[in-house]
Amino acid sequence: MPQLSDVTRFVELTNAAKTLNDLGRLMADITREMSFDVYALVQHVDIRRSSNDGNVWLENYPSCWAEAFVARGLYTSDPIHVASQKKTAGFLWSEVGAIIRLTAHHHRVLDEARKEGLADGFTVPAHLPGEGNGTCSFGVKTGRPVPTANLMMAQLIGTFAFESAQKIIARQKNVPVEKPKLTQRQLDCLVLVARGKTDWEIASILGVKEATVTDYITDACARYNVRRRVQLVMRAVHDGHMTLRDAIG
Amino acid sequence: MLNYVNASNVSKHESAIDGMFRDRKRVFVDILKWNVPVEGPYERDQFDDDCAEYFIITDSSGGQHQGSMRILHTDRPHILGSLFPMLCADDVPSGPEYRELTRLCLSPALRARERLQVRNRLFTSLVEYALMTGIKGYTGVAAMNWYQQLLSLGWRCTPLGLPQEVDGDVIAALLAHVEPNTINLFRQAGTYATGNMHVAEIAQAA
Numbered sequence: 001m002p003q004l005s006d007v008t009r010f011v012e013l014t015n016a017a018k019t020l021n022d023l024g025r026l027m028a029d030i031t032r033e034m035s036f037d038v039y040a041l042v043q044h045v046d047i048r049r050s051s052n053d054g055n056v057w058l059e060n061y062p063s064c065w066a067e068a069f070v071a072r073g074l075y076t077s078d079p080i081h082v083a084s085q086k087k088t089a090g091f092l093w094s095e096v097g098a099i100i101r102l103t104a105h106h107h108r109v110l111d112e113a114r115k116e117g118l119a120d121g122f123t124v125p126a127h128l129p130g131e132g133n134g135t136c137s138f139g140v141k142t143g144r145p146v147p148t149a150n151l152m153m154a155q156l157i158g159t160f161a162f163e164s165a166q167k168i169i170a171r172q173k174n175v176p177v178e179k180p181k182l183t184q185r186q187l188d189c190l191v192l193v194a195r196g197k198t199d200w201e202i203a204s205i206l207g208v209k210e211a212t213v214t215d216y217i218t219d220a221c222a223r224y225n226v227r228r229r230v231q232l233v234m235r236a237v238h239d240g241h242m243t244l245r246d247a248i249g
Numbered sequence: 250m251l252n253y254v255n256a257s258n259v260s261k262h263e264s265a266i267d268g269m270f271r272d273r274k275r276v277f278v279d280i281l282k283w284n285v286p287v288e289g290p291y292e293r294d295q296f297d298d299d300c301a302e303y304f305i306i307t308d309s310s311g312g313q314h315q316g317s318m319r320i321l322h323t324d325r326p327h328i329l330g331s332l333f334p335m336l337c338a339d340d341v342p343s344g345p346e347y348r349e350l351t352r353l354c355l356s357p358a359l360r361a362r363e364r365l366q367v368r369n370r371l372f373t374s375l376v377e378y379a380l381m382t383g384i385k386g387y388t389g390v391a392a393m394n395w396y397q398q399l400l401s402l403g404w405r406c407t408p409l410g411l412p413q414e415v416d417g418d419v420i421a422a423l424l425a426h427v428e429p430n431t432i433n434l435f436r437q438a439g440t441y442a443t444g445n446m447h448v449a450e451i452a453q454a455a
Contacts, residue, residue: 003411004338004408004411007411008407008408011406011408015405057450067274084385088392088394088418089392089393089394090393090419124393125394126397127394127397128397128401129364129365129398130361130365130402152419153411154262154406155393155411155412155419159396160400167402167437168440170437170438170439240316248395
């Protein structure tokens, strides 16, 4: 079974890969061997942040498409990504309408991809509890057929490639990411921010000066390296500093 | 608490075993709708015989089942060898150095974070157990989302065949190697969580 031996060789090579660039080269090669044209290996956690932040963003899509995709925020409602969250195994892009109800926006994203030469493909979802989720997609250029005989091979390649990327990133980081700490006073303010209170209102509730509240929140934003309060609230909930119930009140 | 249970000590672990079979029914039959045999409140099949071994994690205060795994000998009838040999491109790995892991069951009562902790403790214990008893690897059959989770534990894995669609699920077989550096790989992946297995329990297994 040549397909399996190709996967096994790919797995051995990825085990030896030291950087995401190494993995990218292996991905480009195996993608062509499977008769696909392009691949994209993405972990869907705020992909506008750079990959050295611990997220995966590796692809050789046509550059005009990839840029438009990120710059215009198309990924926020990319129908392939949305569909991937409903699936545990790989699916053809042509099946996406049977997996989710396509909106006008979804159709526009698919049309734009087609215009840029990305007509059809196969996407392998990767769901890891506690790590968010990701996808490994293999695409064919417009006019070329999807290599249906290689889909199960692509499934396995996508699964192992995603894990390889996780391992490379974990090794590069080498130290566990410390969650930013917040003081009790910052947390008191943040809960009220989440409930929609202004600094003046928070100051009255907590019995401190308005400027003090602003300082607390600005400092908390700095600790999280975020600019906006809504980001701060989301991150604090994600890290377990407060629960959604706290935020709802 | 981690319980190692086999035919010789099952009488001392009746409540852990009872909780495991009940949660297996809840998870595999009620939630996942697997077509597997049911005995009253239990999910229990032909492989749950006197040769099966179990790792069961119970709540330290109330003794409730939190998570469990069944270990089968590969030189006897087991899931991959008996039910899914077609998932292996070559021979099904078998012999005293390989065991098969089946029926990973995490209690539906656990929250997401606890599920990960229980999962990590189970697999760390399985690695420690293998290192102490000379087991070189675990085989398993998994749906692709679980396959991804098994890889994410950090150990070196080899695919045994291409995935296949069986009863609407895409499943595949893999071999997870247990080697001297496996504990270290778990540490790097952030999945090392010792189960505090006691030597007395290992001796019972031998």
